[in-house]
Amino acid sequence: MSAAGNVNSITPPDFQAQKGKTPLVCLTAYTTPMARLVDPHCDLVLVGDSVGMVLHGLPSTIGVTLDMMIMHGQAVRRGTERALMVVDMPFGSYEEGPQQALRNAARLMAETGCAAVKLEGGETMAETIAFLSRRGIPVMAHVGLTPQAVNTFGGYKVQGRGGDGDRIRQDAVAVSEAGAFSVVLEKVPEPLARTITEEIAIPTIGIGASPACDGQILVVDDALGMFTDFRPKFVKAYAELGRDAEAAIAAYAGDVRQNRFPAAEHVFGDIAQSISRGNAA
Structure with missing residues (x-):
């Protein structure tokens, strides 16, 4: 396990150099066990502010601190050795200006050992991205649907349709020119994502965007089918662990209520013997 501050096998320059090559594989992780599972298979592991909704039950990412x-x-x-580790900057931690962003990004990197931070916004964040990049903080940008601005958008709606596509394209160009090493394109139409990917010099990472992007990212819990009540259109579930977990929990509850668990093999010493005698009787 790499200690905080150590350099993983994949660095931001390595990641950026994959532009136009083999598609980049990215997933979120929020815990050590999950990080250990995704690390061998991914180029980038994102500690996303989606943790607020996925693990803490928040209605949006806005309440994440x-x-x-x-x-x-x-x-x-603690669970990442190979993949590039990036941590989201939460709402309110960078919007005030470059100096605020530097203080909080530096704290994130120093206290977590991550190699880069991610922040949302396009042209309005270009100055901040450039400021951080010049001071040794690699930045992953995020344009299109930016969840921290959900109230401005009026919900989790597709961005960049029709004439609005120029706004998203300009945002992507701005963050690329400002020094971001990659950019997430979230919930934008396929033709727009394709155009942006062809135009800018840094990798585009799609989530609900386009197979033309230089890579893809999903919330790992979505990919594993952990949620049984809602699944966004852009998610492909590679397992149905939510349904499996519900069935397992129901089976456990039934065994306890029917005195089938614990059985003799789960108990220590004389109690195990008495259970065996009781079952024999």
């Missing part, structure tokens, strides 16, 4: 991101970042750091 810097301390929450640091705690989960430290957990993921």
